[in-house]
Amino acid sequence: MRLHCEVEVVSRRLPSLGLRNPGKGVRALLSLCQQPAPRSPPRPPAGRARAPRPACLLVSTLKDKRGTRYELKENIEQFFTKFVDEGKATVRLKEPAVDICLSKANSSNLKSFLSAVRLAHRGCDVETPFSPLTPVKTSEFEKFKTKMVITSKKDYPLSKNFPYYLEHLQTSYCGLVRVDMRMLCLKNLKKLDLSHNHIKKLPATVGDLIHLQDLNLSNNHLESFSVALCQSTLQKSLRSLDLSKNKIKALPVQFCQLRELTVLKLDDNELIRFPMKIGQLTNLQFLSAARNKLPFLPSEFKNLSLGYLDLFGNTFEQPKVLPVIMLQTPLTLLESSARTILHNSRIPYGSHIIPFHLCQDLDTAKTCVCGRFCLNSFIEGMTTMNLHSVAHTVVLVDNMGGTEAPIISNFCSLSCYANSCEMLK
Structure with missing residues (x-):
């Protein structure tokens, strides 16, 4: 049984020696193995089965493919599983006096792995098969990739899933007409680039990517940005949104609930208005909405405080004399x-x-x-x-300066x- 995750082994004795722990996790592969059999094991008494070999925990990394082995039988002092649903847990060993801190794991796989470790600690039979005590191959760590860039249709994976631990995924020029639902299972995703495709609509489940900070949807066929996305967990995570070169005519009022946005690109759409409450985007620093059909700006626009603003090429009207x-x-x-x-x-x-x-x-x-x-x-x-009055750097709104x-x-x-x-x- 194996588990991909990040591991930090913290020694509890270092502080007493005036030393510090490194304080950084590394990509690792945890294996539940059996201790090697002694060269000349004693024969069991007649009629009695040979006792099973005790289990051990093998922590392997790219730098140490042979791994470090830790005994498990009656050697675990405590489990810390408060954040197991977030893919985090800690196993405290008695000897050596270390805490094995796990993070960025698949929560369901982590729960199964901890259950097996708990049985091994008690000396009970573990139903899942043990992994071999052999050096880990480099290919095993490919499943733990955090970045994948696909820029052609022929390279797009059809028969296998995306690596679960991806944090950055780009699939451009792949001819996608909808968001692949397999992407929405990537719970660690921070950056998603779907530019240069043919996507017409976004599923509401995009809002379930709780860590998503950067979303690039430029050069697609989008006609709207749904209210459901504006009211999802993207409110707390999304920092950068690129909707340029689509067919969007208006953004919903609820769009301004995405208050963590710092970068917003809306160039080359068909926008006829900004959301009325745009002034609520208090963290916004970069706003580009060139070559749209904006006739005027909403009153709350003056509440913005931007570093960069580009409204070139819009069909701004002359102010009306009478209210x-x-x-x-x-x-x-x-x-x-x-x-x-x-x-x-x-x-x-x-x-x-x-x-x-x-x-x-x-x-x-x-x-x-x-x-x-x-x-x-x-x-x-x-x-x-x-x-x-609202931006430090302003691109001219027309060719007249x-x-x-x-x-x-x-x-x-x-x-x-x-x-x-x-x-x-």
């Missing part, structure tokens, strides 16, 4: 309630509390220049803003509009 007045007097019960809920962040809401369509209304509420919110009662005006773009401003009341009317042209 759009949608004020309601008196305010409707819906409007008044919505403003109260949104103004008080301590009031929670969700589809399990109020109807789903009301949640959508609250999610798409407009932000007034005063910081309050409005739903259906507002004044809408358009001004221009210098993009240098301009760095200004039209931006929508919303006002929740006539008084807010009157106080800010000098901003409007």
Whole structure:
């Protein structure tokens, strides 16, 4: 029985000698083996079977293919399995006084392996077959690859799975029309590059890749980015997203829940608007949305603080002279309630509390220049803003050398509009 994982062997005696442990795990192959038989074993008494040889744990690495052997029978002081579902565990041995720390293991394989080790410690029969006490071949470590780059159709694996421990996977120019479900089993994946394919839709299960930080979907046929992905674990992990050269017309309001994003590329799509709440992407540093169909920017765009911004080649409109007045007097019960809920962040809401369509209304509420919110009662005006006010480096928006773009401003009341009317042209 064997287990691929990362291993760090920590000696508990080093601190007492004033020494430190290396503190870094290495790729390893753990094998459950039987101790070699003595050269001249004593014969068992007549009618009694020979006692089975005790089991041992063999830890092999690329640098030490012969491995280090540890006895198991009555030699385990404690198991630490609190994070076994994350592929982590520690086996504390009595002699030598070391902790064998395991990580980046397949959780189900790890549980089976620890069960067998526990039986070996108790001296019970282990049902799974023992591995041979022989040096490990280099090919055995191929299953532990962390990076795979495939850039042609002929190299794409059809008959075998991707290595489970991959952290970086690129499959470009492979003619994929959908995301291969085998990729979604790679729980250690941090970077996924599916650029230059023919993918039209992303499955919601992409959001189950809890460690995914970099997602490249450029040069595909995507028409949307689903709400389910915006509300998945990608909210906490995704740092870089490349959706350039697709057919996306709009991103959902919930897109702005991906608040860990630092890089967002949207060039060469068919975008007609940014998400209204784009100002919530407070970690965003790089934003590129060149050659789209943006007529103006949403009011919350001015809340961004970017290092780089490229909006070249969009169909920006000239600011309108007259504002759009949608004020309601008196305010409707819906409007008044919505403003109260949104103004008080301590009031929670969700589809399990109020109807789903009301949640959508609250999610798409407009932000007034005063910081309050409005739903259906507002004044809408358009001004221009210098993009240098939100970004350190700005690519010119046109061939005329301009760095200004039209931006929508919303006002929740006539008084807010009157106080800010000098901003409007």
